[in-house]
Amino acid sequence: MSDCIFCKIVKGEIPATKVYSDEQVTAFRDIHPVAATHILIIPNKHIASVNDLEEADEPVMGHILYTAKQIAAQEGVAQGGYRLIVNTGANAGQDVFHLHVHLIGGARLKHPMG
Numbered sequence: 001m002s003d004c005i006f007c008k009i010v011k012g013e014i015p016a017t018k019v020y021s022d023e024q025v026t027a028f029r030d031i032h033p034v035a036a037t038h039i040l041i042i043p044n045k046h047i048a049s050v051n052d053l054e055e056a057d058e059p060v061m062g063h064i065l066y067t068a069k070q071i072a073a074q075e076g077v078a079q080g081g082y083r084l085i086v087n088t089g090a091n092a093g094q095d096v097f098h099l100h101v102h103l104i105g106g107a108r109l110k111h112p113m114g
């Protein structure tokens, strides 16, 4: 998707603070962090949201989750705990329609969520 900001981050066309990337996924710091650690992990391929996943995307979604585990350890939040969030659609407040997993840690997070 040529006008998607996260596709542009994958391609290096707009700046981002990347913490990890490989052939399938890219992880970078959220521009408006809500906690000390706030990283977005995305598939390099444009997938608009969870609603747009296809069966063939199962491996990349598993890889995103495993990448989240590794980044949590790298960031030093694995033991203290963290939250993984995937906002999907209007009711969840999804703003960027390139599927992304928020990894948020380094603070006591509000619970229960609402």
Ligand code: AMP
Pocket: 005, 016, 029, 030, 031, 032, 033, 040, 086, 087, 093, 094, 095, 096, 097
């Ligand atoms: P969501 O509401 O789940 O769609 O969240 C989108 C997230 O993307 C927000 O937390 C934004 O702060 C973040 N964001 C938007 N543009 C950028 C950007 N250029 N670089 C890093 N994070 C961004």
Ligand code: ZN
Pocket: 001, 004, 005, 006, 007, 008, 045, 046, 047, 097, 098
């Ligand atoms: Zn995209």
